[in-house]
Amino acid sequence: MAKQYKVAIIGGGSFGTAIANIMADNGHDTCQWMRTAERVKEVNERHSNEVYLPGIKLNPSLRASCDLKETVSGCDAVFFSIPSKSSRDVAKQLADHLAPGTILVSTTKGIEFETNTLMSQVLREELPQVRLGVMSGPNLAKELAARMITGTVIASEDPDVNAVVQEILQCSYFRVYAGSDMYGVELAGALKNVYAITAGMAAALDCGHNTISMLVTRSLAEMSRYAVIKGADPLTFMGLAGVGDLFVTCTSPLSRNYRVGYELGKGRDLNEVVASLGQVAEGVNTLRLMKEQSEALDIYMPLVSGLYDIIYNGSKVSDVIGSMMCAEQSRDVEFVLK
Numbered sequence: 001m002a003k004q005y006k007v008a009i010i011g012g013g014s015f016g017t018a019i020a021n022i023m024a025d026n027g028h029d030t031c032q033w034m035r036t037a038e039r040v041k042e043v044n045e046r047h048s049n050e051v052y053l054p055g056i057k058l059n060p061s062l063r064a065s066c067d068l069k070e071t072v073s074g075c076d077a078v079f080f081s082i083p084s085k086s087s088r089d090v091a092k093q094l095a096d097h098l099a100p101g102t103i104l105v106s107t108t109k110g111i112e113f114e115t116n117t118l119m120s121q122v123l124r125e126e127l128p129q130v131r132l133g134v135m136s137g138p139n140l141a142k143e144l145a146a147r148m149i150t151g152t153v154i155a156s157e158d159p160d161v162n163a164v165v166q167e168i169l170q171c172s173y174f175r176v177y178a179g180s181d182m183y184g185v186e187l188a189g190a191l192k193n194v195y196a197i198t199a200g201m202a203a204a205l206d207c208g209h210n211t212i213s214m215l216v217t218r219s220l221a222e223m224s225r226y227a228v229i230k231g232a233d234p235l236t237f238m239g240l241a242g243v244g245d246l247f248v249t250c251t252s253p254l255s256r257n258y259r260v261g262y263e264l265g266k267g268r269d270l271n272e273v274v275a276s277l278g279q280v281a282e283g284v285n286t287l288r289l290m291k292e293q294s295e296a297l298d299i300y301m302p303l304v305s306g307l308y309d310i311i312y313n314g315s316k317v318s319d320v321i322g323s324m325m326c327a328e329q330s331r332d333v334e335f336v337l338k
């Protein structure tokens with residue numbers, strides 16, 4: 001029989017609940033920390049989290065708690081699934097409760113806005129005692145919670161972290177691949193959200209399949225170009241955390257970032273769209289960061305600039321597309337060509 005671990009998940013939203021449910025399905029002693037007492041009661045008594053995962057029956061062995069110390073005490077591994085905006089605050093709360101050597105896995109696909117810092121770095125700064133990993137891939141929470149076949153990537157500098165996480169999560173519907181390019185895996189997860197907004201907008205404007213295909217492929221080129229300049233391995237972007245996640249997020253209406261783009265494409269106001277979502281769409285802040293970075297580092301990112309101009313400068317979609325199509329002819333796969 002496979003080893004049973006004591007595990008915790010920090011975050012009571014869609015993804016935290018989906019991951020907690022897998023671990024409970026796998027027979028691990030699983031506790032999920034969430035800040036809302038009403039939601040804790042619902043998970044413990046009705047085995048559901050209707051606000052975030054409507055219609056999903058959770059494993060009855062999954063426990064929830066509002067008590068952070070009790071949740072993580074004695075855990076072998078802790079999964080962190082808090083939106084980037086609040087990650088540092090929650091990490092600070094965890095500081096006194098995580099034993100040295102505990103495995104901590106970030107599943108957050110965002111960047112700290114004020115510092116342009118990835119979550120692994122935020123966690124490293126606040127929780128130096130842990131062994132870190134990041135998990136990312138084409139992982140729509142609703143599909144995972146419905147136990148649809150899914151693959152993901154765990155990346156850590158410590159191969160033991162990868163092996164333990166594979167053992168904890170691997171099951172008949174979830175396949176966990178290992179990687180060592182932690183930076184690339186995490187960056188890919190954050191960047192693809194921006195391009196999903198563009199893809200949602202293109203869908204709202206009834207663009208053809210040729211257009212969507214060009215958009216997604218050039219998105220991959222643009223995010224890879226940025227990531228390579230920042231030190232990531234371009235091959236990471238060919239895997240599940242790169243092209244895999246870009247594909248799912250740019251094509252599925254289950255993606256919140258895609259939905260933001262779709263609603264913007266239908267002419268709705270950004271603030272109104274974000275407020276009505278009721279869940280996080282990390283790409284909105286990541287877009288602003290990428291625009292700043294592309295200017296500061298002089299990286300050619302026409303899709304980021306175009307989307308930024310449409311959302312924040314009131315540019316017309318047709319004008320932005322027109323200027324992109326008339327730009328100087330370029331080479332394909334230039335981000336890997338020397």
Ligand SMILES: NC(=O)c1ccc[n+]([C@@H]2O[C@H](COP(=O)([O-])OP(=O)(O)OC[C@H]3O[C@@H](n4cnc5c(N)ncnc54)[C@H](O)[C@@H]3O)[C@@H](O)[C@H]2O)c1
Pocket residue numbers: 011012013014015016034035052081082083084086089090107108109110139140141142278279280282
């Ligand atoms: N939903 C998905 O399909 C999915 C898949 C992979 C990764 N992710 C990433 O996981 C992260 C979390 O996403 P999600 O989908 O679970 O978001 P969500 O909006 O569904 O839920 C966010 C959760 O975080 C909690 N939270 C926010 N601020 C908090 C604070 N200060 N203290 C305590 N709790 C706080 C909220 O109460 C809520 O329970 C994001 O970075 C997202 O990109 C999401």
Ligand SMILES: O=P(O)(O)OC[C@H](O)CO
Pocket residue numbers: 109137138139140141193196245248249254255256257258280281282
């Ligand atoms: O709903 P989104 O747009 O945050 O995307 C969810 C996941 O990241 C897809 O892998």
